[in-house]
Amino acid sequence: MNIEYLKYFAELAKLQHYGKAAKALNISQPGLSHAIKTLEDEYGVPLFQKEGRNVSLSRYGKELMQDVEEILDAYLRMEERAAGLRTEEKTVRIGTVYPLAAGTIPHMLREFGATFPFIIYNRLTPEIEEGLLDGKYDIGFCSELLKSEELEYYPLRESYIAAAVPEGHPLEGKENITLKEAAKYPQVMFSRTSGFRSLQEQIFAEQGIQVKSVCEAEEIEVITGLVENGFGISILPYMDIVRLHHITAIPVQTSSWKSKFYIARRKYGIRTAQEEAFFQHWRK
Structure with a gap:
């Protein structure tokens, strides 16, 4: 099956004139005649019949026309989808x-x-x-x-445990701190629905330190917002979002946790x- 020949078939069926169809398709009239003859030889039936200077679909051509339209519609959808995939592939x-x-x-x-x-x-x-x-x-x-x-x-790259403190906090100027130093201040912790909460508890437990949270949140954006507004400090894996707030991240030297x-x-x-x-x- 030649998809171009099916396009020629559909165009000739619509215009019912070889010269007009050839012009619309931007091909020669002999080229169009050859394509239609090839289809007729392939299917073994006449697809068009003469009506003066025009042509019309034969009864065989009419039966095939619906299938041809479905094939061309499917081909068009495939081309559009492929074009979309090519665009998507660049992203x-x-x-x-x-x-x-x-x-x-x-x-x-x-x-x-x-x-x-x-x-x-x-x-x-x-x-x-x-x-x-x-x-x-x-x-x-x-x-x-x-x-x-x-x-x-x-x-x-590696991540490390840091104490997130607000601007002006007593710990702000330190290059690093111990976990005991950090535990002296109110703790903003992740809620128990967050995967980071168990990590926070593990970090303190390894040093035998017990802390109680003054407030909790599930998302890091809320944790950093609470720290920034002075509700406490937070011990957490260093995350780049800290740099987007008025917060200082101080490495905790007594924590061996690495990721x-x-x-x-x-x-x-x-x-x-x-x-x-x-x-x-x-x-x-």
């Missing part, structure tokens, strides 16, 4: 854990000089792994090693040159 989809989303990823894109369009999605590491595997994301930034052998990943962030992607896949260059730029 790099980035899945990232929240600690890197606000500052690190935009900074990396700017430092690289990215000119490609991109979309950033905030997700948890398991969701990023799943998204990389099923093609939702092109590049992932995660907080732990991924298990799938279909993915490649490289360490990007690595990784850049990851599928081992095999179709990539644009810019996407490949960006990944390789940050691969360690």
Whole structure:
């Protein structure tokens, strides 16, 4: 089946004149006649009948016309979808854990000089792994090693435990502090519905320190807002969002907790040159 010949068939059926149809299709009249003759030979039936200087569909042509229209409609939808995929393919989809989303990823894109369009999605590491595997994301930034052998990943940077304090706080000028020093001040903690709450409790428990929160919140944006407005300080893994507020992050020297962030992607896949260059730029 030649899709172009089916287009010719449909146009001739509509205009009912070889000369007019050939002009509309921007082909020669002999070329159109050859295409119709080829279809008739292929199907074994006459598709048109002469009516003076014009032509009309034969009874066989009328029966085939509905199928031809459906085929051409489906072909048009396929072309439109393919065009959409080509446009989408130029957009790099980035899945990232929240600690890197606000500052690190935009900074990396700017430092690289990215000119490609991109979309950033905030997700948890398991969701990023799943998204990389099923093609939702092109590049992932995660907080732990991924298990799938279909993915490649490289360490990007380490995180550490810090005390987030508001401007003007007595601890603000210190280069680092101990957990005991931090425990003397009211604590803003994550709520028990947050995955970070257990980490906060673990950090204090390792030092045999008991603290009671003065207020709690589930999201880091609210935690930083409470700290910024003087409700207390917060012990948490360093996150770039701290830099977006009037808050100082002081490393806690007595905490041994460390976490690595990784850049990851599928081992095999179709990539644009810019996407490949960006990944390789940050691969360690």
